[in-house]
Amino acid sequence: MKKQITLMDRPRMQRTLHRIAIQVWERMGNDKELVIIGLNERGYATALELSENIADLLGKDISAHRYEVSGNSSETPLPDCNDKFVLLVDDVIFSGKTMFEALSAICGMYEPDIIEIAVLIDRGHRKYPLLTHMSGITVPTKAGEHIEVMLKDSKLKEAILFKNK
Template sequence: MKKQIVLMDRARMERTLKRMAIQVWERINKENEGEMVLIGLNERGEATARLLGESLEELMGTDIAVHRYDVQGKASKSSLPDCNDKFVLLVDDVIFSGKTMFSALSAVCSVYEPESIEIAALLDRGHRKYPLRTDLMGITVPTKPGEHIEVMLKDGSLSQAVLFKNN
């Protein structure tokens, strides 16, 4: 039987993403970056990026478009926005092996020349197979084999993050 533990509810996700937005804002101001491109990976990454984008809009006083990039195997069905000479923030809900993020990063770099790229994840499970690190993360939850973390959506918005444990 699988045991479920709620790691984050909606309110905690909002607080965490607001803190992450402040960190992004500080980086952009320090480095005097040009335009920012916010890309959410797949459905849950897009929902995470939308909530992060709302906090960034409040801080920056400007509209920020959130783009969705669907990573599926070696090819994607969605296209990337123009990332040339821009600060690119790749956002996912959970990062584990790094495969999804690596695929998105490779796609951006194979087509564009961004000013800089950073990686953000609401939850970091550790256990990377790919040489990636998260620049911005909400919480780190090292998992054991057989455990899984899923961010639940309700009507397309973040609802809660749940750890599924065996026994």
């Protein structure tokens, strides 16, 4: 039987995304064009809500783009990232494989000015040399544990840690 622990509820996610939006605004400066790319379904849901927070800070519309890392990524082509501030967004980062594949795709096609990573939850245990400077919480998990961000109507609902009892 698995034990479930709620790591983040909806209000906490909203506060976290607002804080990350402020960090993005501080890092990007006034002269850079921002491109937000959400990875897969949950990363895109996170990116959409983050882009709303950033748009409120900047006073202009900021759109988020969806990029499907696994499967047929040609169905969701990457936006132009040349000479731009690129923000890669995912709900949870663990080994870094998904993020690394997205970074490889972007750098294989474009030359961004800077690329930053933002995530709601950092599980640690990286296999790839990636750092997240903007994350909501860090939860180093054990073998057999899993974190899942739940969606309701394509909006972030809660983050659950599933532990083996």
